[in-house]
Amino acid sequence: MSLSRLSVTGVRNLHPVTLSPSPRINILFGANGSGKTSLLEAIHLLGMARSFRSSRAAPVIAHEQVSCTVFGQVETPSGQTRALGIARERSGELQIRIDGQSVRSAAELADALPLQLINPDSFRLLEGAPKLRRQFLDWGVFHVERRFLGAWQRLQQALRQRNSWLRHGTLDGASQAAWNRELVLASDEIDMYRQAYIQALKPAFETTLASLIQLDDLKLSYYRGWDKDRPLGEVLLGSLERDRLLGHTQAGPQRADLRIRIGQHSAADILSRGQQKLVVAALRIAQGHLLNEVKRGRCIYLVDDLPSELDAQHRGALCQLLDELECQVFVTCVDPNLLREGWRKQTPVSMFHVEHGCIEESADSPGVKA
Numbered sequence: 001m002s003l004s005r006l007s008v009t010g011v012r013n014l015h016p017v018t019l020s021p022s023p024r025i026n027i028l029f030g031a032n033g034s035g036k037t038s039l040l041e042a043i044h045l046l047g048m049a050r051s052f053r054s055s056r057a058a059p060v061i062a063h064e065q066v067s068c069t070v071f072g073q074v075e076t077p078s079g080q081t082r083a084l085g086i087a088r089e090r091s092g093e094l095q096i097r098i099d100g101q102s103v104r105s106a107a108e109l110a111d112a113l114p115l116q117l118i119n120p121d122s123f124r125l126l127e128g129a130p131k132l133r134r135q136f137l138d139w140g141v142f143h144v145e146r147r148f149l150g151a152w153q154r155l156q157q158a159l160r161q162r163n164s165w166l167r168h169g170t171l172d173g174a175s176q177a178a179w180n181r182e183l184v185l186a187s188d189e190i191d192m193y194r195q196a197y198i199q200a201l202k203p204a205f206e207t208t209l210a211s212l213i214q215l216d217d218l219k220l221s222y223y224r225g226w227d228k229d230r231p232l233g234e235v236l237l238g239s240l241e242r243d244r245l246l247g248h249t250q251a252g253p254q255r256a257d258l259r260i261r262i263g264q265h266s267a268a269d270i271l272s273r274g275q276q277k278l279v280v281a282a283l284r285i286a287q288g289h290l291l292n293e294v295k296r297g298r299c300i301y302l303v304d305d306l307p308s309e310l311d312a313q314h315r316g317a318l319c320q321l322l323d324e325l326e327c328q329v330f331v332t333c334v335d336p337n338l339l340r341e342g343w344r345k346q347t348p349v350s351m352f353h354v355e356h357g358c359i360e361e362s363a364d365s366p367g368v369k370a
């Protein structure tokens, strides 16, 4: 998957712009506050229907505008060209179009434009709430296992029903049993997909990490959200009184986690910021490899401020891994000289200078465009 054309209007300080990015490496460089991250944000909006900096629409929309729009022409690995568009109003209203048709679900966008983000907030994947790691995990499962989305939707519905009767007690016994059964079935299915995914992710992650940094004791482990030795139905029965008191279901895949530890410690408590960035990059690059394997299309990498926290050696190693993935990559940096080297000779690299919200392709791109 690659963006062959991108048009952005009304996003933060960016002037309306249309770009023809390289199918491989795109370097956006410019001074602080020039608009580099805003361009990544626009691509994120196109693929995920939301920003990675704000859950609200208003901060993303340029001060004097009522809405922002992003259009992208996407080339698929099978040679198709798809047209994606998104418009967001200040009110929060969202319109998504794929190939000229309105679509309601952001999942369709995510399927059409799989994105991976590595940014200065990435360390939260290690030290933040389990929800972030579940989102990371489920991104991978969603893209490799078509049946995951349906199971996840059934789980959400069953959980809503169960939590509602836990709080209000208004459901008869037969209906309770039916919803419990649905909850257990959907949970077991989700757990099965997640376990299969982790099995594939672990070796891909270990290989990727080893080529970035030596951290032999670092281990990934999966917690499914309830006791590994007991069926969920039994666990739910045992925790009914406590669930009633709390007003929600405590055990289940909605509590799953991907634990990242070094020996007895959480990796986040031990690793430096630079090391954390490399671990997160290795996780996200490993996901890219798995996606490449299932042939449903490669993802696009957005790497904000790639050089920050990294010395020259680790910066070079990260560039090399991104290059070898054969994906389209957008990286930002303040000093373009730090990213001129490190790409293979045959890799097309385009450089874009971002200045006061204006973006122009720079004539001195390295690689084949030089």
Ligand SMILES: Nc1ncnc2c1ncn2[C@@H]1O[C@H](COP(=O)(O)OP(=O)(O)OP(=O)(O)O)[C@@H](O)[C@H]1O
Pocket (backbone or CB within 6 Å): 011, 012, 013, 014, 030, 031, 032, 033, 034, 035, 036, 037, 038, 039, 058, 059, 060, 061, 062, 063, 064, 334, 354
């Ligand atoms: N809604 C908005 N409307 C207009 N301008 C905005 C809006 N939100 C933020 N800005 C401005 O947009 C500019 C671009 O910010 P952005 O984060 O994209 O810069 P950057 O080039 O990534 O900078 P840095 O190198 O410091 O990370 C900033 O100057 C910011 O003040």
